[in-house]
Amino acid sequence: MTNQTSTIRVVTDSTCDLPPDVVEALGITVVPLTVMFGEEELRDGVDITAEQFFRRLGREKVMPTTAAPGPGVFRAVYERLIAEGATQILSVHVSGKLSATLESARQGGEGLPVTHVDTLQVSLALGVCVMEAARAVQQGATLDQAEAVALDTARRTRIFFTLETLEYLRRGGRMSRGQEFFGSLLQIKPVITLEDGEVTPVARMRTKQKAVEEILRRCSESRPVSITYALHASTPDELAHLRDRLHGLAPESRYIEARITPVIGVHVGPGAVSVGVVRAPDEQSPSFLPA
Amino acid sequence: MADALTLALDAAALRRAFEVAEQWLSRNRDGINAINVYPVPDGDTGTNMLLTWRAALKGGVEGDGAEAGVYLGHVARGALMGARGNSGVILSQILRGLAESSAGVAALDTAGLARGLEGASATAYAAVTKPVEGTILTVIREASAAGMAAATESPEAFLYITLTEAFASVKRTPELLPRLREAGVVDSGGMGVAVLLQGIVCGILDHPLPAEPLVTGTAEVKADAVEHEGHGFCTEFVISGAGLDRHTIEDELTAAGGSSILVVGDPSMLRIHVHVAAPEHAFAVGERYGTLAARKAEDMQAQHEAWLDDRDDEKPDxxxxxxxxxxxxxxxxxxxxxxxxxxxxxxxxxxxxxxxxxxxxxxxxxxxxxxxxxxxxxxxxxxxxxxxxxxxxxxxxxxxxxxxxxxxxxxxxxxxxxxxxxxxxxxxxxxxAGVRAVEVSRSIRTATVDGVAVREGDAIALVDGRLVAACETLEGALLAGLDVAAEGGAEIATIYLGQDAPPDAAERLPGLIGERHPAIEVQIVAGGQPYYPYVAGVE
The missing domain is CATH 3.40.50.510 (Phosphotransferase system, mannose-type IIA component)
Known part of the structure; x- marks a missing residue:
């Protein structure tokens, strides 16, 4: 099957953190989650940008919360894409263990030609899965092939975050393991990752600098690397250094940088920095891979 | 019992001697605590040895009335778990060696005691990875060697020679350990073991303890005076007999040096409670009037240790x-x-x-x-x-x-x-391994330690346990310590403020440290620790 007989569209959610130019170039549809300040509901990245969000976070007394899009939101998106000519939809999402988004998308897609993928990832670790699947579709992949690419990319990527504090993650209820060790008295900088779709602390460091070094050390354990990425929540100046370091780590790899979206910002807090890598395809990877 | 021509120490005799030793160590505790190479006010060798000794006595309760070997086994087990501080741990190993050498022995004679001390010394040495001379180890070794050489002498001569050598050995510790000499002190653990030996010898020979404590916290060792002094054992027992007169017994207990006397009951049975220096004197009063039961003599300050509580047998969930x-x-x-x-x-x-x-x-x-x-x-x-x-x-x-x-x-x-x-x-x-620790305190003595001359009252800084600076202010000492600790580069200094830290320290320190070490991130934590107004980790 080729694109002549089937038109495949790729859908994801706003936790993917993909830069707008990538989203646009690959024709990806991003469904926003919701950030709520009290009763005020704001669509992630639509009604509120990352810059506006972190500025507001500093002022607000109420802690913001997040909500998954309702099944109706997904249904409307899928129906619109079908009306525009899509014959099949690949809907690739944030870990079902972290968010109700995937469940909502499944409900919204009932009876429609939508295939859902739980990447067990978040942020650009989800983003790279979406991006690679969309590239595969662009290069003529079938739905099954694109789904396999998304899942294989999810298997090969690893994302780390260092946070100024675990407080935001704790309040958001996203700490699933090791939540008893905050180290808040010593202002510990935690390093966390996603393991099997759940937030897992991997290290506790005394300074942010040491935490970033620890992340880069862990990233360097993955070789060879095809994609590297870095994100910041509210400290853009930190990216230049990370870009250089990641280039040094894997000069041949593609590099993506982005800003953490508000809905993730609610959980990681200001000052968070994230780095990840995608290992090059291996013998377990599917035969069809985007060039 | 003082007319012992031959020595036959059974469990009861050992317990009495050990109790006298407890009393003697208790009275010398503060002096031993004050013997500290580092002139910081946290010396607690005397307390640690005393608490270890008390745990040993408490362990011995289970072996009371048994043969000497069994009793010492219980004493050693009590000490093993009650041991605290390095000197206390070595003391517990000394007791273990004594117990192992005495296994199967019903009552210790002079030769048995000499062998026991030899075993004590060997076991203590074996327990330490790198034995250092000029410490408690040297004192027990030299005392036991002198005892071994005198094992065929009369009991009094044997005990006297052993004890004399123990104190002579304590006095020589500064010759063996330069840092003791520099600091102008003898080894505190060695002194502790000599004090215990003296108490034991007094107990065995039924000699009264000296009136004044022996140890004052410096190299000076006072001569042993021989006098009796009362010090609180909380003693309890029950007398069964006929026509027991409460008041007569009260009077006799007073005459025996007792205080806080409480006698309750009826003419056929009285329950006695008395604070007295030598519990056996109180028991002797009772024995004149009837049969004694439920004897108990406890030091009033004895600490009850959680691990020996009845909770001990309860399995944690x-x-x-x-x-x-x-x-x-x-x-x-x-x-x-x-x-x-x-x-x-x-x-x-x-x-x-x-x-x-x-x-x-x-x-x-x-x-x-x-x-x-x-x-x-x-x-x-x-x-x-x-x-x-x-x-x-x-x-x-x-x-x-x-x-x-x-x-x-x-x-x-x-x-x-x-x-x-x-x-x-x-x-x-x-x-x-990547963290250097800075500790700041005030000197309690004038001394030279690690090559740094310190006056009493100076603020001093130790880095990884070595004295690196002495100056007038605590802040100055902290900064000097940080300079040393940060040599070769550092990213973060975490300052833990002690309970005696100045109230404005949290505000002032980041600026003061930042001026000298702009690249180091400073974190201030309210630590609340005693003795050290500032403790810092530099990494």
Missing amino acids: TASLPAIGLIAVAEGRGIAAAFRDLGAGRVLMGEAGGKVSAGAILEAARRAGRDHAIVLPNDKDVLMAAQQAAGASEGFLTVVPSRSPASGLSAALEYRTEGDVAEVAAAMAGVM
């Missing part, structure tokens, strides 16, 4: 515990909270002015982890007790040998609740 538990020894509420914050299930503080015992560490460990526990001793003088606890734990407990809370807290960052305990402990020790 381990299901909710992490596979690998973490415990820390720490002084100061803020520091304890920081350890808990990093996952320590139990934080132990010293008791009664002394260090934490091996038994308390082991007990806490069992209540902190399901399969394993890791302990951070955070003090070089808790290290051996922790190792003794680990040795008795059948592989349950692993020591990560932190010598300061500052390095212990950094090590705790690598603590994991699951995985291979050896790997977790190695990772913790690895982080610790």
